[in-house]
Amino acid sequence: MPTHLLEIKDLHTYFFSKDGVNKAVNGVSLALEEDSILGVVGESGSGKTVTALSVLQLVPFPGEIVKGSITYNGRELLGMTSEEIRHIRGKEISLIFQDAGAALNPVIPIGKQVEEIVLEHTDLGGRRARALAIELLGQMGIPDAKNMLNRYPFQLSGGMAQRVLLAIGVALKPKVLIADEPTSNLDVTLQAEILHRLSLLRKENHSAIMLITHDLGVVAQMTQTVAVMYGGTIVEYTDTSRYLQSPFTPTLGRCSRRYPAWTPGSSH
């Protein structure tokens, strides 16, 4: 029996403004199994990123999780204090975003940013954490990692920044990794490298990965299951092979077909 590592049930995350309520995520249910990759696809604005942010309570103001349940290894995450969430973030559940430049702290050298997560979650001392940071950055293909430690994010190319973010994301071999378009806007070589790293994490650590992407090739290569989002809900949840054969596949990013609402247990 596969184990649900992360389970999202009936999640509702809304944005409140003076113009009204944007129901960005409106009843999403999905599960991540150990040693597998779930692809999440759907047109722009369908709620993929907000779903990902909800998992670690990172939804920005004026967004709010109004209803639902998110469990990790059976433990409810919603309602946890920020201190409790901080213990889980990075070590148990890690997030990687598309815009590495924005995700990295602009005023802290990159080496320190990698070291910080190691220091926070392990017993390693400063020197060993630094050594591990160099090793991780090197593994991610950052040349001369030792001398790169003192660089600031703005001194890196987009590709390099994405490698740093990946190093931080996989540093502690998280059991759950949520990767939000980790390879878009990157050249083909780096894209392949990053996908390889994600596959390794799954293979060596039996991690569960939620991979948000617009790229059908990535879906085909990496995932076993696909959830299609539309208008804040999941409208299709199926095996990747079936999804790729499906005549009802929306044009990714330009969904033109209105789906009936998908509910857990329904077959389409």
Ligand SMILES: Nc1ncnc2c1ncn2[C@@H]1O[C@H](COP(=O)(O)OP(=O)(O)OP(=O)(O)O)[C@@H](O)[C@H]1O
């Ligand atoms: N910070 C925010 N403030 C207000 N509304 C937001 C905010 N972030 C997202 N939204 C809204 O939430 C909805 C879902 O957005 P989300 O970013 O999750 O879509 P997405 O499927 O990830 O799109 P994309 O593929 O373009 O990344 C959209 O209507 C968006 O405008």
